[in-house]
Amino acid sequence: MPSFPGVDYMLIDSLFSEDELMVRQTVRDFVDEEVLPIIEHANREEKFPFQLLPKMAEMGLFGPTISEYGLPGLDNVAYGLIMQELERGDSGLRSFASVQSGLVMFPIYTYGSKEQKDKWIPKLAAGEKIGCFGLTEPDFGSNPGGMRTYARREGDSWVLNGAKAWITNGSIADVAVVWAKCEGTIRGFLVEKGTPGFTAANHMGKFSLRASVTSQLFFSDCRIPLDNVLPETNGLKYPLSCLTQARYGIAWGALGAAMGVFNTAVEYSKSRIQFGGQPIASHQLVQNKLAWMITEITKGQLLVLQMGRLKDEGKLKPQHVSMGKMNNVNIALECARMARDILGANGISDEYPVIRHMMNLESVKTYEGTHDIHNLIIAEAVTGIPAYNPPMSAKAEKEATERAAAEAAKK
Amino acid sequence: MNSVVCISQVPDTESRIKIAADGKHIDEAGLKFIVSPYDEFALEEAIRLKEGKGGDVTVVTFGPDRSAQALRECLARGATKAMHIKGDSVDADSLGVARVLAAAIRTLPHDIVFFGKQGVGTDNGLVGPMVAELLDVPQVNVVTHLEVGDGKLTAHREIEGAEEIVECSLPAVITAQKGLNEPRYASLKGIMAAKKIPIDTRSVADLGLTDSDVFHQRVTFVGLETPAEKSGGRKIDGADPSAAAQEIIKYIREEAKAL
């Protein structure tokens, strides 16, 4: 398996620190040597590659920005470069890492009690325990605030009822961070695998992220200890803050997928001969596609690099992250489609990594806030008007929430 | 248990090598450099020894400025100290390099000195054995399995059709063969810790050697050439298998003259 040479049209490497480049190289080598040789099979068989976890954990890829609990305490650019390389391997593998680090370790570390942190952070970092993040419901995707899963206090327990859908790692998770309505607000709860009343079932027939597990979670009078609430969570902004972490990683990750397909397209087009003994790379229509791809990748690199530096300075806002996620996933998907086209019939075969990336990126476009919703968040920052939730629907929703709360109280 | 691991930085094995204008060196522009792959087995073995028995793992390299990066990579994987002897090691022959390394090793605590069985690129496989002679210590080369006891070691090495098991006293020189272990990836924590470890940088003169001990001595590069371009293969029509076989035999006998 030839090693990945990187994509650096604009000498952007000169903007990274020596440690950042070393982190990238280490993960790059890992992806070339351990991920790429097995990933097409995992994707074809629809199996998560569990065998990669011990090495990933040993390298410190889970929770790498945390500096307590013996974790590496990396800066956010180094974290982004990890996500970039992992997703050059596979969006499903990056999803696993995003969920484990950004959506499970982050909320436990940031909003959890000392006991919760001591119990979970070391094991999640070691890959001994797997986490998932349950926000989306069958009827509430872009609008998670409307969720119907709720928790009520009964004696020394919380009792959870409801269902979550499209949850990455759901059925393989040892601990689920579940968001539920509770006493007039939204709070996060830690539900352990095997708790009576908690079951998970996988979404079947996926054509995207096949090397990642996606599940529904069901809660039916699921009783958990009072201590299992994340004490500091109190409102929708808490799960959204987790999503901001994960989306930040996706903005970098998508570039990795784009670099992977770009590299494949360049190599292929230089060696594929059609008409007059010329490689297809010598035709202007093909060149135009390659030029578009490298230009968009380069713009995307500068965007995420600035996001990373802002994040390290504590100045990164959710609307910045929306731009990174929206743009980079979009261009990555376009790059994948163009690369697919350049590879001709080979572009639809898993002999090459292109079709897998292309199908994966369709999920990435939708999850963690759809492409359109992120555009609306950007435009809200520009206009002050939240078009995704105009005043009339906000009012109707508030009334519906109050009705549901009143009914729950009656029960 | 203190180990010294001598490593060299070499062009990535997948690089497309270009020859420099002087016709004697390779053109380093745009090349990616890595720790020579056999040295990785040597380093891994030393780190495992340290993890089991304590002590230091000092990585040593003789090379130009860029080689410091290779030392950083070794520190990130778990070496505890690093020494960089700066110099144009490409202009030294194997004995020149061995003299520099032996002089460096004498200044360091060492129960075992590890090398890769050869440096990828030049592939002479001479430096490790020469250092052992200069230090006047036993050596076991092309080692695939190692056990270290009190004051002695037992090493397994591949020989034609068999495995040889060798015992020797410490200190000793070991050159590592593929299969000795599975080298680990650097950990992110290791990368962060590595930048806090200072690299002890010396010159050849600091080690009490003169340029004439080291550079442009017995062996010099007269010229470098890239291998001849491969000519395209030849297709033989396989419609009639026995005719095809005849044609292949004729080719082997008369054109390739291999029979």
Ligand SMILES: Cc1cc2nc3c(=O)[nH]c(=O)nc-3n(C[C@H](O)[C@H](O)[C@H](O)COP(=O)(O)OP(=O)(O)OC[C@H]3O[C@@H](n4cnc5c(N)ncnc54)[C@H](O)[C@@H]3O)c2cc1C
């Ligand atoms: C593989 C995969 C893994 C996932 N993993 C997780 C996970 O781990 N945890 C989790 O909680 N969720 C997860 N999700 C769910 C994901 O976050 C949601 O699918 C996403 O938020 C979109 O919700 P939806 O599918 O219900 O689409 P909808 O919200 O129904 O959206 C459908 C379409 O309508 C558009 N739309 C919706 N509302 C508006 C509006 N107001 N204005 C304009 N357009 C609008 C959207 O942009 C989209 O084009 C995952 C999804 C997938 C596919």
